[in-house]
Amino acid sequence: MSLSVDFLDFRLKNPLMLTEGPLSGTKELIEKASRSAAGLIFTKGIRPKAALSPVPYIRKYQGSLLNADWSCIGFEQWIDVIHSLDIETPLVASIAKNYVTPDQAVEMAEKLVQAGSRAVSFVDYKPVQLSETVKIAKRRLTVPVMVKLPPFLPDLEEVLTSLVSAGVDAIAAMDSVGPVLSINAETGEPLMGSPDGSAYLSGKYILPVALKYIYEIARFVDVPVVGVGGVTGCDSALQMIMAGATGVGMVTTPMLKGLEVFSIVENGLIEYCTEKSIEKLSSIRGLTRKKIRERKTSLSVRAEIDPLLCTSCGACRSVCYSLAINPGVDSYSVRKDTCVGCGLCDSVCPAGAVSFGEW
Ligand SMILES: Cc1cc2nc3c(=O)[nH]c(=O)nc-3n(C[C@H](O)[C@H](O)[C@H](O)COP(=O)(O)O)c2cc1C
Incomplete structure (x- = not known):
């Protein structure tokens, strides 16, 4: 049996992906991640300018994480990073679209592609302009173009329809959940250092939210979907695939448990498939849709x-x-x-x- 999957223009050794976050924020960290078993890496969100986050901006929260992390190296530095990387793991340059116009986002993408990026993704917390961005990108770029969506979009089907008609090549969902607030009960102070104390929740508590979201997206679109949010091991990775995901992303678990988690999940998937005589993961992709229809x-x-x-x-x-x-x-x-x-x-x-x- 083989875990390999075709995704965008890549043949991945497995469907596991390190998605945007601190573990892919510099050249050194990307190189380290490329030595893990992850099949694909997304860069941390690339902004037009370098940024720092008021501290503290990442905290463990009962087995999950809270983050108010918008730190980023500068765009020029990102161009150097992409240019100088020599890794075997496929990499997608992820652009934080919410800070720029669609035209500016595509200009950034063009420069990242010239530097060697073989795919780009646009991420926006308020995705009103995402399909416009994809439309422009598909006209001006020769590499695959994907997007990452935030959770709880009320007009999900409308957004998906416009993304697909703009020519999007894959859709990832979802970003961390928020804004949320946590408070130190001794002092009444917010736990996080952001100006209004708000943060975003990721990790195991958001898995059921992400599963429902992936299920709805995957049954509506024909393009590949990357399921991100709350994956902690082989069992939750399988759930994502059964919900309809082609790729399975993680950030919180590798942050809390180390990049070794990718090989642990990879081995778990191999064991599961071998035990159940599953030749290809595609045979269980979307299985839950069938189960729901039949129940x-x-x-x-x-x-x-x-x-x-x-x-x-x-x-x-x-x-x-x-x-x-x-x-x-x-x-x-x-x-x-x-x-x-x-x-x-x-x-x-x-x-x-x-x-x-x-x-
Ligand atoms: C500390 C931290 C920083 C993150 N930074 C980014 C980012 O720069 N851009 C982005 O699109 N998502 C970012 N994310 C969201 C993750 O890519 C992912 O969508 C989310 O955390 C859910 O996955 P998880 O439960 O496996 O962590 C960040 C998440 C964390 C925990």
């Missing part, structure tokens, strides 16, 4: 506890708001006339003793 909903399902598996730990009973679970001599049991079939007991049972059947 039947039920109102009459009730929980059952397998007495042979139940360890009588009581976890199920402590969360059963319908008071349907009682301790017995050797195991807990469910009163089916009281159970409402919500599923919460199953999700907290450490022994896998809960199943569901028609009542």
Whole structure:
């Protein structure tokens, strides 16, 4: 079996991508990332001018990250970086479109392409001008052009339609979620150093948001989609692919756990595919769409506890708001006339003793 995927003009060794963030913000860091198992690297967002972020601008937040990171080396320095890079991993130059007009963004892209970039991406928190930018870029550039979208676009289908008709080659989603606020309860001060204390949330808590978003984007467009947001390992990478992603991006997990996470996920994917006799990841891409089409909903399902598996730990009973679970001599049991079939007991049972059947 092979994990390799065709993406833009590249053949990637695997679908895993280091997306825009501090780990791809300088030549040295990009070279370091290129020695990891990541199949593709996006540069940190390239702005027209160098910028610094008021500190602190990155904080661990209960296993996720908060960031108010708009730091960037200068554009001229980026041109030198792209020009001097000699790496095997494909690289996409990511342009922070929100600071410039569509014309200026494409001018930046042209210079990055002249310096050696083989693909560009435009990122904008307010993507009203993104399709205009793509339209101009497709006229003036010979390399593939992609975009990265922020979460929660209310007019998603309209945005996607205009991007596709502008000729976009791939779509990545999503940026970190925000703005959000976190507060030090001792002092009342915001935790982050940005002027109004606001920040953006990334990492494991945003996975379900990203999955739904990728699912909706991938079923609407035919171009490849890169799923980013909350991927922490092989299981969440598989979920992204099943939601419809061709590429799977990460920033928070490699920041917290190191770039080795790319080879851990790569090995996990190989093991999964080998075990399930999957020849190509494309055969499970979008699988969830099929499952959703085929599923039947039920109102009459009730929980059952397998007495042979139940360890009588009581976890199920402590969360059963319908008071349907009682301790017995050797195991807990469910009163089916009281159970409402919500599923919460199953999700907290450490022994896998809960199943569901028609009542
Ligand atoms: C510290 C930090 C800096 C980031 N900087 C950028 C950036 O410059 N441009 C951009 O498009 N996204 C940026 N992102 C967003 C990530 O590329 C990614 O979309 C988001 O963090 C969700 O993925 P994750 O949950 O794997 O981190 C940044 C994220 C973090 C955590």
